[in-house]
Amino acid sequence: GAGVSQSPSNKVTEKGKDVELRCDPISGHTALYWYRQSLGQGLEFLIYFQGNSAPDKSGLPSDRFSAERTGGSVSTLTIQRTQQEDSAVYLCASSRLQGARDTQYFGPGTRLTVL
Amino acid sequence: AQSVTQLDSQVPVFEEAPVELRCNYSSSVSVYLFWYVQYPNQGLQLLLKYLSGSTLVKGINGFEAEFNKSQTSFHLRKPSVHISDTAEYFCAVTRIQGAQKLVFGQGTRLTINP
Numbered sequence: 001g002a003g004v005s006q007s008p009s010n011k012v013t014e015k016g017k018d019v020e021l022r023c024d025p026i027s028g029h030t031a032l033y034w035y036r037q038s039l040g041q042g043l044e045f046l047i048y049f050q051g052n053s054a055p056d057k058s059g060l061p062s063d064r065f066s067a068e069r070t071g072g073s074v075s076t077l078t079i080q081r082t083q084q085e086d087s088a089v090y091l092c093a094s095s096r097l098q099g100a101r102d103t104q105y106f107g108p109g110t111r112l113t114v115l
Numbered sequence: 116a117q118s119v120t121q122l123d124s125q126v127p128v129f130e131e132a133p134v135e136l137r138c139n140y141s142s143s144v145s146v147y148l149f150w151y152v153q154y155p156n157q158g159l160q161l162l163l164k165y166l167s168g169s170t171l172v173k174g175i176n177g178f179e180a181e182f183n184k185s186q187t188s189f190h191l192r193k194p195s196v197h198i199s200d201t202a203e204y205f206c207a208v209t210r211i212q213g214a215q216k217l218v219f220g221q222g223t224r225l226t227i228n229p
Binding site: 045048093099100106107109 | 147151156157158159160161164166205207209210211212215216217218219220221222
């Protein structure tokens with residue numbers, strides 16, 4: 001079946017511009033996660049959506065970052081006033097259930113380059 | 116808080132040789148443990164996970180890992196590697212209760228030489 005998909009695969013933007021990254025989770029998966037992979041920081045958790053509960057935003061690095069999940073499916077990660085340090089690969093993952101033991105399935109990522 | 120340390124950033128080995136990728140973790144609460152693999156220009160794929168029970172866990176592609184609670188380790192092993200195993204490998208933990216985010220190590224780049 002279809003896996004997690006992300007768009008765009010690559011995004012180049014100028015410093016100060018806003019960007020939106022999209023994630024389509026596996027159909028029927030109730031939990032959705034965003035992570036960031038960068039050379040300096042490795043793989044970092046950003047935000048977690050679990051069903052209809054309030055999201056866990058504890059990993060968002062600044063108030064320039066926000067995310068929403070509409071209708072319990074598609075999610076959009078928005079970065080406002082992008083900075084060069086935002087350059088990274090942004091990975092989305094989904095899992096069928098909300099428990100910690102359930103496997104997270106990752107998408108291919110969006111490579112963001114801020115000039 | 117949880118933390119994961121992968122002791123080797125790069126591991127070069129010859130084809131058909133055995134390999135061990137080392138992972139140690141720190142946590143004040145019980146955790147589940149995972150190994151993920153990332154092939155070039157691809158997302159992360161689960162290799163195996165330890166939830167409970169037998170401390171020796173077998174995964175895909177002939178990999179296995181052993182959970183050692185006293186040493187807080189979860190080392191990944193394969194008895195004979197192939198060129199296709201060239202990839203980056205990430206060890207990760209998540210709390211059993213509470214926040215369900217994965218906390219990753221810095222990764223180990225495994226390079227298989229012919």
